[in-house]
Amino acid sequence: MNEKGLAIHLLYLNAAEFGHRDASKPGGVVTLWGQYVLDNAATVDEALKALENIQVVMAEARGHKGTVHLAMEDATGDSAIVEHIDSKPVVHHGRQYTIMTNDPTYDQQLALLKEHDFSKPSSDTPLPGNVRPTDRFQRAAYYSALLPEPKNQREAIAGVLAISRNVSVPFGAPYKGFGIYNTKYRTAIDLTDKRYFFELTTSPNVIWADLSKFDLNPGASVMQLNPDNIALSGDVSGKFAKIDKAQF
Known part of the structure; x- marks a missing residue:
């Protein structure tokens, strides 16, 4: 999240393909794709325009390529999901695009939702329960449609974390050969009040940091x-310690 109320998320997408290097555009390595957005935009609209000026370039470490897709949202409620498929950016832009897991591509995920009308959930709605990204995507859509209008920040964050817990990949299941990893942490963000909530899956505690309590001036x-x-x-805002520089 940045100080303007724009947030980004990156998740693995095996189908991602960024193409050959185009020397006519500045290159931005995929590991800093989200950071570029946060450094250059205050809204989703601005972010999408900024991304037109660069080419996202693949990175590889320890034999694993950085095949990811990007989700972002801003304090106005706008959101977008950006994927690179067949070497071309595919953008889903609008307030309705609020859920992202992993493979398959986003257009295929949306097609799955048409099989069941999750916008009108009921106790008879069939709900997939596996750990596959498609199953988790559908469960997130179903439970999102069930969320009541929150009365305050506490209820809003509780609702987001409740869904996140439901679609997390738990520890201990037989995942050998699945290519799916346990969920390590969960986050929720209040983009209006610039507050970032965080919980480790190995800890029962929810912590948060209030951006307004930090010195964000240059230097x-x-x-x-x-x-x-x-x-x-x-609130752990006061428990942060100074370091010489960002380690990345």
């Missing part, structure tokens, strides 16, 4: 917090 110290601490709970 301010880089601040860091290790969330893997069972003693942490609630």
Whole structure:
């Protein structure tokens, strides 16, 4: 999340293909794709325009390619999901695009939703329960449609985290050969009040940081917090420590 109320998320998408290097455009390595958006835009509209100016370039580490797709949303409620399929960017832009998992491509995920009308959920709606991205996508759509209008921030964050927990991949299941990994952490973001909520799946505690409590002026110290601490709970904005520079 940046100080303007724009947030990004990156998830694996095996189908992602960024194509050959186009020297006519500046290149942006895929590992900094989301950072480029946060550094250059305040809204989803601005982010999409900024992305037209660069070519996202593949990176590889330890034999694994950075095949990912990008989701983003802003404080106005706008959102977008960007995938690179067959070397071309495919953009799904609109307030209705609020759910993303992994493979298959987003247009295929949306086609699955047409099999059942999750916009009108009922107790008779058949719901897939596996750990596959398609199953998790459909469950997230179903439970999102069930969420009541929140009365306050607490209810809004609780609703988002409840769905996130439901579609997380739990520990201990027989995933050998699945190509699916346990969920390590979950987050929720209040883009209006610039508050970032975080929970490790190995910890019962939810923590959050309030961006308004940090010095965001040019030249301010880089601040860091290790969330893997069972003693942490609630607002941890004051528990961040200064470091010399961002380690990435």
